[in-house]
Amino acid sequence: MYRRNFYQSIIGVFLFCSLFSSQAQAQANIYKLHSLFLYNFTKHIQWQEVGNEFTIGVFGNDIALKEVKSNFDGKKFSGKDIKVINIAGVGDANSSQLVYxxxxxxxxxxxxxxxxDKSNTLFVSEDDFIVNGMPIIFTVKADKLGFRVSKSNLDASGLKISSSLLSLAEVVD
Known part of the structure; x- marks a missing residue:
């Protein structure tokens, strides 16, 4: 009896761990795709001014931070190094050119x-905050990842988006 309960417990723990692991892997894959989109955003959006390095901030998610860091490792923005940071507060967001x-x-x-401070900073979210001023949000429709752009929110931040990127987006205004 003891042995049977022991095996059931082991199987239960194994199933729980594999379920958690597959969910974590699925989430990591989504963040990997998001980071690829973010990279394309950097190539098709024009910032007014960038300092010595281009800073991307990721807020509140270690898995997303890891995927974004991995994707941007060794990449450049207009010849400048790209630095990916964890956003802990407003100061970190204000020192970033792109906040995810x-x-x-x-x-x-x-x-x-x-x-x-929203000037010269691109804010991107998974949640639908377009009405709150968010310039770009990720969307999923029919199991396809896409993005929605608020042209007025983007213009308010002083950023210019290329027509080729805009043609791929769902534009809301």
Whole structure:
């Protein structure tokens, strides 16, 4: 009896771990795709001014941070090094040219976004914050990843988007 319970417990732990592992891997794959989109955004959006390096901030998600760092490792933006940082607060967001908000606590995202200086910074989110001023959000329709652009929110930040990137987006205004 003891042995049977022991084996059932081991099997239960194994199933739990494999379920958690597959969910974590699926989430990592989504963040990998998002990071590829982010890279293309850097190639098709014009910033007014960039310092010595181009900084990308990722808010509140270690898995997303790891995937974005991995994708941007060794890449350049207009000949400048790209640095990927974890965003802990408004100061980090204000020193970034691109800020990515993976799915997490909506309240914290809105607080940080509303407090941040939006000029010359591209904000991208998984959550639908277009009405709150977010320039770009990721969308999933019929199992296809896409993105929605608010042209007015993008213009308000002083950024210019290429017509080729805009043609791939769902434009909301």
């Amino acid at each position: 908000f993976p799915k997490s606590n909506k309240g914290k995202i809105l607080d940080l976004f509303e407090s941040a």
